Amino acid sequence: QQPVQSPQAVILREGEDAVINCSSSKALYSVHWYRQKHGEAPIFLMILLKGGEQKGHDKISASFNEKKQQSSLYLTASQLSYSGTYFCGTVAGSRLTFGEGTQLTVNP
Protein backbone atom coordinates (compact mmCIF):
# COMPACT_ATOMS: atom_id res chain seq x y z
CA GLN A 1 0.00 0.00 0.00
CA GLN A 2 1.31 3.40 -1.01
CA PRO A 3 2.36 5.71 1.85
CA VAL A 4 0.72 9.11 1.98
CA GLN A 5 2.87 12.23 1.88
CA SER A 6 1.92 15.74 2.96
CA PRO A 7 2.03 18.42 1.90
CA GLN A 8 1.93 17.79 -1.85
CA ALA A 9 3.90 20.96 -2.48
CA VAL A 10 5.64 23.64 -0.48
CA ILE A 11 7.34 26.89 -1.45
CA LEU A 12 10.00 28.37 0.79
CA ARG A 13 12.35 31.29 0.85
CA GLU A 14 16.01 30.47 1.34
CA GLY A 15 16.74 29.98 5.03
CA GLU A 16 13.24 28.86 6.00
CA ASP A 17 12.42 25.48 7.48
CA ALA A 18 10.08 22.79 6.16
CA VAL A 19 8.62 19.50 7.34
CA ILE A 20 7.44 16.72 5.04
CA ASN A 21 5.33 13.95 6.49
CA CYS A 22 4.91 10.36 5.39
CA SER A 23 2.31 8.05 6.87
CA SER A 24 1.16 4.52 6.26
CA SER A 25 -1.99 2.59 7.07
CA LYS A 26 0.15 -0.52 7.55
CA ALA A 27 2.76 -1.20 10.19
CA LEU A 28 6.05 0.45 9.34
CA TYR A 29 9.37 -1.22 9.96
CA SER A 30 11.51 1.18 8.01
CA VAL A 31 11.24 4.31 5.90
CA HIS A 32 13.43 5.45 3.02
CA TRP A 33 13.77 9.05 1.86
CA TYR A 34 14.88 10.15 -1.62
CA ARG A 35 15.09 13.44 -3.47
CA GLN A 36 14.66 13.91 -7.19
CA LYS A 37 15.59 17.09 -8.99
CA HIS A 38 13.85 17.92 -12.22
CA GLY A 39 15.23 15.81 -15.06
CA GLU A 40 17.49 13.80 -12.79
CA ALA A 41 17.46 10.43 -11.08
CA PRO A 42 16.22 10.11 -7.50
CA ILE A 43 19.03 10.32 -4.97
CA PHE A 44 19.07 8.37 -1.71
CA LEU A 45 18.95 10.55 1.40
CA MET A 46 18.52 8.21 4.35
CA ILE A 47 16.88 5.11 5.76
CA LEU A 48 15.28 4.96 9.19
CA LEU A 49 15.17 1.48 10.62
CA LYS A 50 13.97 1.70 14.18
CA GLY A 51 11.03 3.30 15.83
CA GLY A 52 11.99 6.67 17.18
CA GLU A 53 15.23 6.74 15.24
CA GLN A 54 16.36 10.10 13.99
CA LYS A 55 18.95 10.54 11.35
CA GLY A 56 20.47 13.60 9.83
CA HIS A 57 22.63 14.73 7.01
CA ASP A 58 23.81 18.30 7.01
CA LYS A 59 20.64 20.28 7.70
CA ILE A 60 18.26 17.54 6.58
CA SER A 61 17.08 15.15 9.25
CA ALA A 62 14.25 12.69 9.74
CA SER A 63 12.38 10.95 12.49
CA PHE A 64 10.43 7.72 12.56
CA ASN A 65 7.49 7.08 14.85
CA GLU A 66 6.69 3.41 14.57
CA LYS A 67 3.63 3.67 16.82
CA LYS A 68 2.05 6.38 14.72
CA GLN A 69 3.21 4.66 11.53
CA GLN A 70 4.73 7.84 10.23
CA SER A 71 8.00 9.53 9.42
CA SER A 72 8.86 13.18 9.04
CA LEU A 73 11.65 14.82 7.06
CA TYR A 74 12.97 18.12 8.43
CA LEU A 75 14.76 20.63 6.23
CA THR A 76 16.38 23.33 8.30
CA ALA A 77 17.62 26.66 6.98
CA SER A 78 16.77 25.55 3.46
CA GLN A 79 19.16 26.18 0.60
CA LEU A 80 18.40 26.64 -3.10
CA SER A 81 19.91 23.21 -3.70
CA TYR A 82 17.16 21.61 -1.60
CA SER A 83 14.61 22.20 -4.35
CA GLY A 84 13.20 19.02 -5.81
CA THR A 85 10.62 16.34 -5.19
CA TYR A 86 10.98 14.34 -2.00
CA PHE A 87 9.75 10.78 -1.86
CA CYS A 88 9.33 8.53 1.11
CA GLY A 89 9.28 4.79 0.60
CA THR A 90 8.12 1.88 2.69
CA VAL A 91 9.43 -1.65 2.46
CA ALA A 92 7.52 -4.91 2.23
CA GLY A 93 9.81 -7.82 1.48
CA SER A 94 12.02 -6.68 -1.37
CA ARG A 95 9.47 -4.19 -2.64
CA LEU A 96 9.95 -0.49 -2.03
CA THR A 97 6.72 1.46 -2.42
CA PHE A 98 7.02 5.21 -2.81
CA GLY A 99 4.61 7.94 -1.85
CA GLU A 100 3.45 10.37 -4.51
CA GLY A 101 6.10 12.87 -3.56
CA THR A 102 6.31 16.37 -2.13
CA GLN A 103 7.48 19.10 -4.46
CA LEU A 104 9.72 21.53 -2.60
CA THR A 105 10.70 24.85 -4.14
CA VAL A 106 13.22 27.10 -2.46
CA ASN A 107 13.34 30.65 -3.78
CA PRO A 108 16.07 33.23 -3.14
Next chain:
Amino acid sequence: KAGVTQTPRYLIKTRGQQVTLSCSPISGHRSVSWYQQTPGQGLQFLFEYFSETQRNKGNFPGRFSGRQFSNSRSEMNVSTLELGDSALYLCASSLGQANQPQHFGDGTRLSIL
Protein backbone atom coordinates in the same frame (compact mmCIF):
# COMPACT_ATOMS: atom_id res chain seq x y z
CA LYS B 1 32.69 3.29 -9.12
CA ALA B 2 30.41 3.54 -12.14
CA GLY B 3 26.79 4.26 -11.42
CA VAL B 4 23.68 2.59 -12.76
CA THR B 5 23.54 2.80 -16.55
CA GLN B 6 20.31 2.70 -18.51
CA THR B 7 20.05 2.48 -22.26
CA PRO B 8 18.70 3.95 -24.37
CA ARG B 9 18.02 7.34 -22.79
CA TYR B 10 15.19 8.17 -25.16
CA LEU B 11 12.91 6.02 -27.26
CA ILE B 12 9.99 6.75 -29.53
CA LYS B 13 7.65 3.93 -30.50
CA THR B 14 4.19 3.54 -31.96
CA ARG B 15 1.21 1.74 -30.52
CA GLY B 16 1.37 -2.02 -30.85
CA GLN B 17 5.14 -2.23 -31.03
CA GLN B 18 7.31 -3.74 -28.36
CA VAL B 19 10.36 -2.33 -26.63
CA THR B 20 13.31 -3.58 -24.57
CA LEU B 21 15.08 -1.40 -22.05
CA SER B 22 18.41 -2.22 -20.48
CA CYS B 23 19.90 -1.57 -17.05
CA SER B 24 23.45 -2.22 -15.89
CA PRO B 25 23.70 -2.06 -12.09
CA ILE B 26 26.56 -0.86 -9.95
CA SER B 27 29.29 -3.46 -9.79
CA GLY B 28 28.60 -5.88 -6.95
CA HIS B 29 24.90 -5.09 -6.77
CA ARG B 30 22.73 -8.15 -7.29
CA SER B 31 19.30 -6.57 -7.04
CA VAL B 32 17.68 -4.55 -9.79
CA SER B 33 14.27 -2.92 -9.43
CA TRP B 34 12.26 -1.23 -12.16
CA TYR B 35 9.90 1.70 -11.74
CA GLN B 36 7.55 3.62 -14.00
CA GLN B 37 7.29 7.35 -13.41
CA THR B 38 4.56 9.49 -14.96
CA PRO B 39 3.60 13.10 -14.13
CA GLY B 40 1.60 13.14 -10.95
CA GLN B 41 1.91 9.37 -10.41
CA GLY B 42 5.16 9.21 -8.54
CA LEU B 43 7.28 6.09 -8.79
CA GLN B 44 5.29 2.94 -9.48
CA PHE B 45 7.06 -0.34 -8.73
CA LEU B 46 7.20 -2.78 -11.65
CA PHE B 47 9.34 -5.66 -10.44
CA GLU B 48 12.56 -6.59 -8.70
CA TYR B 49 15.14 -9.16 -9.69
CA PHE B 50 17.80 -10.72 -7.51
CA SER B 51 20.29 -13.31 -8.73
CA GLU B 52 18.34 -13.84 -11.95
CA THR B 53 15.06 -14.49 -10.12
CA GLN B 54 12.06 -12.22 -9.92
CA ARG B 55 11.52 -11.66 -6.20
CA ASN B 56 8.68 -9.21 -6.31
CA LYS B 57 6.19 -7.87 -8.80
CA GLY B 58 3.99 -4.78 -8.89
CA ASN B 59 0.48 -4.41 -10.24
CA PHE B 60 1.22 -4.06 -13.91
CA PRO B 61 -0.28 -6.11 -16.75
CA GLY B 62 1.55 -9.10 -18.19
CA ARG B 63 2.71 -6.96 -21.13
CA PHE B 64 5.44 -5.78 -18.79
CA SER B 65 8.12 -8.37 -18.22
CA GLY B 66 11.74 -8.49 -17.26
CA ARG B 67 14.73 -10.66 -16.75
CA GLN B 68 18.13 -10.56 -15.17
CA PHE B 69 21.33 -12.07 -16.45
CA SER B 70 24.14 -13.78 -14.57
CA ASN B 71 26.15 -10.54 -14.57
CA SER B 72 23.18 -8.81 -12.84
CA ARG B 73 22.33 -6.73 -15.88
CA SER B 74 18.60 -6.53 -16.36
CA GLU B 75 16.23 -5.94 -19.21
CA MET B 76 12.62 -4.87 -19.20
CA ASN B 77 10.29 -5.62 -22.06
CA VAL B 78 6.96 -4.06 -22.85
CA SER B 79 4.87 -5.66 -25.58
CA THR B 80 1.89 -4.28 -27.48
CA LEU B 81 2.64 -0.74 -26.46
CA GLU B 82 -0.20 1.58 -25.53
CA LEU B 83 -0.29 5.37 -25.37
CA GLY B 84 -0.49 5.15 -21.58
CA ASP B 85 2.89 3.44 -21.47
CA SER B 86 4.58 6.75 -22.20
CA ALA B 87 6.69 7.37 -19.13
CA LEU B 88 10.13 7.59 -17.62
CA TYR B 89 11.34 4.09 -16.75
CA LEU B 90 13.86 4.01 -13.96
CA CYS B 91 15.90 1.15 -12.72
CA ALA B 92 17.63 1.02 -9.37
CA SER B 93 20.25 -1.35 -8.05
CA SER B 94 21.16 -2.35 -4.53
CA LEU B 95 23.07 -5.03 -2.68
CA GLY B 96 19.78 -6.85 -2.27
CA GLN B 97 19.39 -7.18 1.48
CA ALA B 98 16.38 -5.58 3.08
CA ASN B 99 16.69 -1.87 3.67
CA GLN B 100 19.69 -1.23 1.53
CA PRO B 101 19.70 2.10 -0.32
CA GLN B 102 18.67 1.97 -3.94
CA HIS B 103 20.80 3.69 -6.53
CA PHE B 104 18.92 4.93 -9.55
CA GLY B 105 19.91 5.27 -13.16
CA ASP B 106 18.97 8.33 -15.22
CA GLY B 107 16.09 6.47 -16.79
CA THR B 108 14.76 5.78 -20.25
CA ARG B 109 12.18 8.23 -21.54
CA LEU B 110 9.68 6.24 -23.60
CA SER B 111 7.23 8.08 -25.82
CA ILE B 112 4.42 6.28 -27.62
CA LEU B 113 2.91 7.89 -30.70
